[in-house]
Amino acid sequence: MIVFPNCKINLGLHITRRRDDGFHDLETVFYPLPVTDALEVISAPVLTFNSSGIAVPGDAADNLCIRAFRLLQQDYPQLQPVAIHLHKHIPIGAGLGGGSSDAAFMLKALSSKFQLHLSEASLMDYAAQLGSDCPFFIPNRPCYATGRGEILTPLSLDLSTCSFLLVHPGIHVNTGWAFRQITPQTPAYALQEKIMEPVDTWKDVISNDFEQPVFREYPVLAAIKAAMYENGAIYAAMSGSGSAVVGIFPKNKIADIRWDASYLVYKVS
Structure with a gap:
């Protein structure tokens, strides 16, 4: 099997x-x-x-x-x-x-x-x-x-009109360390509701609490996210506590970005 x-x-x-x-x-x-x-x-x-x-x-x-x-x-x-x-x-x-x-x-x-x-x-x-x-x-x-x-x-969340770019630069973020950097707090918005709004509204609203401390420790991850936005991503964010960064693009319109040869890059159309 x-x-x-x-x-x-x-x-x-x-x-x-x-x-x-x-x-x-x-x-x-x-x-x-x-x-x-x-x-x-x-x-x-x-x-x-x-x-x-x-x-x-x-x-x-x-x-x-x-x-x-x-x-x-x-x-x-x-x-x-x-x-x-x-x-x-x-x-x-x-x-x-x-x-x-x-x-x-x-x-x-x-x-x-x-x-x-x-x-x-x-x-x-x-x-x-x-x-x-x-x-x-x-x-x-x-x-x-x-x-x-x-x-x-x-959730009835359907992103079939999007393509996805996953970039992993080989950095291992210790999950325990990442949690220790966070001060728990009540979110400023209702994620369950905002996620059902159009993807092009997510950029300035939907966030990952781990990004600030992890990007501070590993600036290359912030640079990957920025490169995605500079090359047409509708939304980009780190997944989980890292270190893969995910870019969401219009269907079949993932930009041909030149990444470091050591990075693992996955495209999902």
């Missing part, structure tokens, strides 16, 4: 409260894009994980795909071992949710492969145990997210 976990972008992101459990409450809009990894799951004598493409850091035994398998196996001991191969194409540590997507798609693949017939709600409950934005990739449709990112309200 092969599935193709896709990335997400954040459209607006506000940190609203520091919780007693050490996490933060936030609000954001998740929007899926078809930049994908490839995840293969086949029956095998023992549980294994290997990867290709962009290097996946850390111990393979702690990979989210392995953790997803073991999480389901606790409740479904009949799950037989599988060999997992992940071809990594979504940049890691970019604010695009690639690891979370891999974990969520692993849950869905296992449910299908072993005929567990898990409901969407059940899969989302499992996904929430793996990461704050993992549940989004179960329904995998535009959502307004609150809580830690796991409380999802579907």
Whole structure:
């Protein structure tokens, strides 16, 4: 079985409260894009994980795909071992949710492969145990997210008349550091309402709280965003806590911008 976990972008992101459990409450809009990894799951004598493409850091035994398998196996001991191969194409540590997507798609693949017939709600409950934005990739449709990112309200947001440019300059922004730079506050506008207005109204309204401290620390990210606007973007912003920057352009009108050769660049028409 092969599935193709896709990335997400954040459209607006506000940190609203520091919780007693050490996490933060936030609000954001998740929007899926078809930049994908490839995840293969086949029956095998023992549980294994290997990867290709962009290097996946850390111990393979702690990979989210392995953790997803073991999480389901606790409740479904009949799950037989599988060999997992992940071809990594979504940049890691970019604010695009690639690891979370891999974990969520692993849950869905296992449910299908072993005929567990898990409901969407059940899969989302499992996904929430793996990461704050993992549940989004179960329904995998535009959502307004609150809580830690796991409380999802579907949105009828359709950006099919737009094209997207994702640029990742290889910078890794430490998420814990980024959160420590933010003073939580009540947003100045209702994101859930403003996001439904035309995209060309977003530039001076819809914001990401992480941009100010992250751009101060990594000015190249601000320069990427500025270059997008200078070359015709309707809207541009950093996704999540970074460091991918997303530009939204009129359909099939992404500018041919000359980026540093080391940057990872993805176009979605």
